[in-house]
Amino acid sequence: MNVQMVLDVMRESFIRILLVAGPALVISMAIGLVISIFQATTQIQEPTLTFVPKLVAIFLTLILGGNFMINILLNFTKSIFKMIAGL
Template sequence: MSVQLVLDVLSEAFMKILVVAGPVVIVAMIVGLIISIFQATTQIQEQTLSFVPKLLAIFLTLILAGNFMLNTLLQFTQSIFKIIASL
């Protein structure tokens, strides 16, 4: 097993992490920004006002993009097992 192969696998793993976690993080940031703007304009500083909508948005994102995320991780796992089998 060469150093280049390890670096390639790690690079691909980091890219998969960004692809899989990206949609959830982006949705959470957008919803958080919208809620913080709403709180700043209305001067309502209730903690559950920011937590519950973010939680619902994350669950909805996981429901909608879960199949894509799972397939991406499965393909990566299969490629790792192919690399292991070829060693």
């Protein structure tokens, strides 16, 4: 195993991390932005107000995109195991 292989695996793993965690993070950020705008306009400054909507949005994102996320992780794991077996 050389340095280039390690760098390729790291690059692929970072791409997979972004693909798997990205949708949930983007949804959470969008919900947080909408709720913060709502809080600023109504002057309701309750810190726990953002928790439940974000939790529900992330839960729905994981339900809807879970199959996609699992497939990405499974394919990456299979490629890693093939690479290990080839060493």
